[in-house]
Amino acid sequence: MSSAVQTDFLTIFRERHSVRYFDATYKLNEQEIIELLEIAGSAPSSWNLQHWKFVAFTVAAAKEKLLPIANGQKQVVDASVTVAILGDLEANRNAEAVYGPVIRAGLEDAYAGYSSHQVLFAQIEEAYTVSESSSYRRDEAIRNASLAAMQLMLAAKAHGLDSGPMVGFDADAFVKAFNVPPRYVPVLLVAIGKEAKPARPTSRFPVEQTIIWNGFNPDNIIT
Numbered sequence: 001m002s003s004a005v006q007t008d009f010l011t012i013f014r015e016r017h018s019v020r021y022f023d024a025t026y027k028l029n030e031q032e033i034i035e036l037l038e039i040a041g042s043a044p045s046s047w048n049l050q051h052w053k054f055v056a057f058t059v060a061a062a063k064e065k066l067l068p069i070a071n072g073q074k075q076v077v078d079a080s081v082t083v084a085i086l087g088d089l090e091a092n093r094n095a096e097a098v099y100g101p102v103i104r105a106g107l108e109d110a111y112a113g114y115s116s117h118q119v120l121f122a123q124i125e126e127a128y129t130v131s132e133s134s135s136y137r138r139d140e141a142i143r144n145a146s147l148a149a150m151q152l153m154l155a156a157k158a159h160g161l162d163s164g165p166m167v168g169f170d171a172d173a174f175v176k177a178f179n180v181p182p183r184y185v186p187v188l189l190v191a192i193g194k195e196a197k198p199a200r201p202t203s204r205f206p207v208e209q210t211i212i213w214n215g216f217n218p219d220n221i222i223t
């Protein structure tokens with residue numbers, strides 16, 4: 001991994017593109033991967049519950065097992081590491097671990113703006129209990145884990161690496177093959193390494209087309 005970290009954020013954002021061909025000879029060591037995942041995990045999350053787990057594929061046998069599950073997308077094998085980002089469907093269970101230290105330290109104002117940790121915990125539990133039959137848990141898992149995935153790709157770019165996100169994989173087969181507990185839902189695969197071939201050029205809609213100032217106008221709905 002390049003030791004020269006790129007800190008010009010605008011360049012990082014603009015130059016990140018989805019690479020699909022990686023240099024299979026380029027290796028990242030465990031410490032370098034940990035560094036990237038540490039930055040990924042600094043993403044924001046609802047109540048700071050940190051709804052993610054990272055399954056890091058580094059060895060050939062595991063990558064080869066992933067290949068058919070990822071629809072034969074060869075980047076999962078050639079990348080230095082392919083990370084499966086999982087979302088936590090039971091992130092309410094993290095509350096104690098997240099807030100325990102500040103409770104024990106008596107930092108009353110550290111409870112995410114709530115009057116006490118009991119009020120905070122009750123609200124978290126209510127959200128997860130009421131939502132048992134709704135899509136809330138899944139929405140939260142995917143929403144929050146996706147933020148970590150985005151940070152992972154930007155962290156890679158900042159370290160002179162390339163990345164490629166993939167939703168083209170069989171989530172059920174992934175769960176079975178890699179013994180994922182029911183608590184977690186596979187969200188995205190991200191291949192990381194050195195590009196062997198540049199990303200395909202892509203464009204974006206003009207920003208004006210993507211902004212709705214102050215709400216949709218009911219008399220002039222854009223379709």
Ligand SMILES: Cc1cc2nc3c(=O)[nH]c(=O)nc-3n(C[C@H](O)[C@H](O)[C@H](O)COP(=O)(O)O)c2cc1C
Pocket residue numbers: 016017018019020073165166167168169188199200202
């Ligand atoms: C959620 C998500 C899923 C994607 N899945 C795949 C995929 O399975 N295979 C692939 O080659 N690219 C995949 N991509 C990459 C997109 O095609 C790419 O981001 C888009 O074309 C814009 O190009 P850029 O990222 O190079 O700017 C995915 C991107 C996202 C955000």
